[in-house]
């Protein structure tokens with residue numbers, strides 16, 4: 395069974411433009427609710443969530459401003475400026491040295507940076523060619539990073555991943571399955587979840603940051619209520635799902 399972690403964010407932002415997601419005003423607590431596959435029992439744990447790291451905040455702003463780039467709503471470009479949240483996403487996926495991680499929508503690479511620093515090799519899929527250039531430059535010196543300019547929903551990720559894992563197995567015979575860690579573009583979040591859920595033969599862990607309402611719609615509805623939709627059946631069937639709510 396795949397281990398899926400769906401994290402949700404209530405965005406509260408003192409931003410440069412309305413479509414920025416930022417960390418400076420982030421809530422001071424992170425609520426973490428574990429929902430078992432059967433959704434039968436819930437455990438709630440509080441984890442403190444510190445202030446954003448100035449380094450990440452400033453490097454993100456600087457790299458975007460230097461190119462005169464403004465976030466595009468149509469591409470769900472809400473950038474994570476709170477590196478503590480990136481750390482929490484990586485930790486939820488237990489990312490460690492030697493892991494192979496797929497990241498959907500690296501943007502400026504703030505989460506990518508955390509993943510690479512933990513020793514993972516990252517394959518990123520980014521639709522916006524400007525962000526592809528930016529993130530390619532940022533990690534030009536790293537042999538642990540590759541970015542493909544593609545629309546994730548259309549890019550045949552199963553065949554990409556199967557050929558990568560096959561090649562990796564030649565050099566790393568004991569290598570485990572891959573993982574997914576992503577701060578998702580919100581407009582494709584349901585499509586991404588549908589695509590990834592049946593890929594338990596490729597991914598051992600999937601950690602996704604979603605909008606609050608989107609995450610709740612995926613994990614909360616009870617059987618035989620009007621909110622219970624086909625996506626909920628898929629989630630219950632395929633995954634042990636954990637909801638982190640902050």
Ligand SMILES: C[S@@+](CC[C@H](N)C(=O)[O-])C[C@H]1O[C@@H](n2cnc3c(N)ncnc32)[C@H](O)[C@@H]1O
Nearest residue numbers: 469472473474499500501520521545546577579
């Ligand atoms: C929510 S932002 C996250 C950026 C970065 N990971 C972060 O945490 O700051 C989503 C990113 O996904 C990219 N994106 C949007 N639609 C996409 C798609 N269909 N396929 C791949 N990337 C996409 C956007 O250009 C943007 O860089």
